[in-house]
Amino acid sequence: MQVRADLSQRVVLRPQDMDWVDSPQPGVQRVLLDRIGGEVARATSLVRYAPGAFFPVHHHGGGEEILVLDGVFQEGDAAWAAGLYLRNPPGSSHQPRSDAGTRLFVKLGQMPQDDGVTVRVDTRAGVGWRPGEGGLVRPLHRTAHEQVDLLRLPAGRAVLADPTGGSEWLVLVGRLRLAGELLPCESWLRLPPGDAPALQAGPEGVTLYRKTGHLARPLGLEPAC
Known part of the structure; x- marks a missing residue:
C-alpha cells in the first residue's frame, strides 16, 4: 500500500x-x-x-x-x-x-x-515547558536523527519550519496559518527537506506537535x- x-x-x-x-x-x-x-x-x-x-x-x-x-x-x-x-x-x-x-x-x-x-x-503536567521561539516549548525526544517537541505559541506568532531535515506538524489546539489559510485543529502537515513556508499561530494561539530532521x-x- x-x-x-x-x-x-x-x-x-x-x-x-x-x-x-x-x-x-x-x-x-x-x-x-x-x-x-x-x-x-x-x-x-x-x-x-x-x-x-x-x-x-x-x-x-x-x-x-x-x-x-x-x-x-x-x-x-x-x-x-x-x-x-x-x-x-x-x-x-x-x-x-x-x-x-x-x-x-x-x-x-x-x-x-x-x-x-x-x-x-505527561505533557499536561505543567513541568518541562520552557520559554522559546516566542512561546513555550516542551521537548519530548532528541537524537541525531530527529527532534520532537510540543510548541505553544500566542496569537500571530510566526514559527520557522526546518528547511534541512524536513518537518512534520499536527495542530493540537487552535489554528495554524499557512499561506493565508487557517488550518483547524488536528490538521497535519508534512514538509520535506528544503520546504520551509511561513507558519503563524492563529488568532486564538496554537499548540503544535512538531517533529524535525526525520525526513532527511x-x-x-x-x-x-
Whole structure:
C-alpha cells in the first residue's frame, strides 16, 4: 500500500480531508496520513479505538511513537490519558487496548535501531515547558536523527519550519496559518527537506506537535496497528 508515499512532497491535510477506515482489528479505525507497506509498514496515522477494542500482542521492529489525543490508552496495567507522549523503541512489544475508547496520533517503523529509549511524558503536567521561539516549548525526544517537541505559541506568532531535515506538524489546539489559510485543529502537515513556508499561530494561539530532521533519511517498515 502506498499512501502519500513520496516523502519529497508537501502534504497538508485538514480534518475534512481525512477518511476513517477500518483496521483488521474490530473496533479500531485509522486515518492513513502516510504509509509505505501493508500491515507491515512505515506508517503515520490517526487511530481510534472504540470502547473495549484491543490489538493482540505484537512486536515493533522499527519502534512506535504515540501521542494520546483523547480518552485513555492502555498497555498492560498502565493507563495513559490524553496528553501522554509514548515511545516504544525498536524491538519492543505490547498488547494495546482501550477500555473506555481513545484517539491517538501514531508513527510506526520510523526509529533507528540504536534509539533504544522508552519514553513516557505527561505533557499536561505543567513541568518541562520552557520559554522559546516566542512561546513555550516542551521537548519530548532528541537524537541525531530527529527532534520532537510540543510548541505553544500566542496569537500571530510566526514559527520557522526546518528547511534541512524536513518537518512534520499536527495542530493540537487552535489554528495554524499557512499561506493565508487557517488550518483547524488536528490538521497535519508534512514538509520535506528544503520546504520551509511561513507558519503563524492563529488568532486564538496554537499548540503544535512538531517533529524535525526525520525526513532527511526516512526509515523502515513496521507491523501496523
